[in-house]
Amino acid sequence: MIAGKWKPLILYFLLQGPNRYGALKRAVRCVSDKVLIQQLKELESDGVVLRTDHKEVPPRVDYTLTPLGRSLAEALEPLCIWGVENMDAVARVLADREAWKQGPSG
Amino acid sequence: MIAGKWKPLILYFLLQGPNRYGALKRAVRCVSDKVLIQQLKELESDGVVLRTDHKEVPPRVDYTLTPLGRSLAEALEPLCIWGVENMDAVARVLADREAWKQGPSG
Numbered sequence: 001m002i003a004g005k006w007k008p009l010i011l012y013f014l015l016q017g018p019n020r021y022g023a024l025k026r027a028v029r030c031v032s033d034k035v036l037i038q039q040l041k042e043l044e045s046d047g048v049v050l051r052t053d054h055k056e057v058p059p060r061v062d063y064t065l066t067p068l069g070r071s072l073a074e075a076l077e078p079l080c081i082w083g084v085e086n087m088d089a090v091a092r093v094l095a096d097r098e099a100w101k102q103g104p105s106g
Numbered sequence: 107m108i109a110g111k112w113k114p115l116i117l118y119f120l121l122q123g124p125n126r127y128g129a130l131k132r133a134v135r136c137v138s139d140k141v142l143i144q145q146l147k148e149l150e151s152d153g154v155v156l157r158t159d160h161k162e163v164p165p166r167v168d169y170t171l172t173p174l175g176r177s178l179a180e181a182l183e184p185l186c187i188w189g190v191e192n193m194d195a196v197a198r199v200l201a202d203r204e205a206w207k208q209g210p211s212g
Contacts, residue, residue, distance in 0.1 A: 001199060045206075046199045068195055075188035082181035089174055093107060093152045100151075 001046050002076065004039050006031050011065070011073040012080045014049065018064040048072060107152050108182065110145050112137050117171070117179035118186045120155065124170040154178060 002008055006028055013019060013027040025036055040063060043049035048069035054060040065073055083090065108114055112134055119125060119133040131142055146169060149155035154175035160166040171179055189196065 001196060045202075047195075068192065071192065072188060075184040078181040078184055082178060086174065086177065089153075090107060096151075 001048060001072070004042065006035065006039050007043060008076050008080060010036075010039060010043065011048070011069065011076055014063060014065045015070070015073040015077065018052075018062045020060070020062050024063065043069070107154060107178065110148065112141065112145050113149060114182050114186060116142075116145060116149065117154070117175065117182055120169060120171045121176070121179040121183065124158075124168045126166070126168050130169065149175070 002011070009028045010024065013024060019027070021036075021040075024040075025031070025033070028036065040049060040051070044051050047066055050064050050066050050069075052062055052064065054062070108117070115134045116130065119130060125133070127142075127146075130146075131137065131139070134142065146155060146157070150157050153172055156170050156172050156175075158168055158170065160168070
């Protein structure tokens with residue numbers, strides 16, 4: 001349900017309150033429209049996120065967490081905080097892996 | 107660092123204390139030796155798990171969390187508990203997805 005590079009972050013930001021697509025896109029930096037829309041659709045079909053179209057002109061659509069989504073986001077929050085607090089250690093691990101893949105010539 | 111079907115569970119059980127390979131295999135049910143050994147190796151090379159060979163006869167090897175691993179496991183624990191508490195909801199989501207993939211004939 002949270003497989004997908006951006007889903008934990010999407011849930012983390014939606015925990016802060018209902019969010020318009022544009023605000024989510026700015027919060028979850030470096031994600032493409034195509035991927036963000038796809039992952040929001042998956043979260044919606046999994047019953048984790050609710051998409052509300054307010055039928056206004058100009059169009060107003062926002063995303064909120066369902067009760068299941070809220071409980072999942074709250075369970076994920078410590079992990080997101082851990083990721084921020086240990087960003088250097090994680091970056092070092094990923095760099096070591098990359099160097100290891102390249103082999104001696106790398 | 108926790109990508110991999112069994113890694114969160116491995117960390118969750120290692121949080122309970124140092125563990126021999128056999129105990130881990132029993133705790134993390136349904137995992138093959140090949141996969142469990144591979145994921146333990148990855149966790150070890152990522153500096154999350156420490157493998158200690160006590161150089162005894164018969165051989166005694168156990169796995170413990172490094173400080174980085176412990177902090178990660180503690181951050182993951184709420185998510186593991188969420189998974190257990192919401193197992194039915196997650197099973198329903200996965201079943202819906204499966205049915206959706208099969209299409210009308212499914």
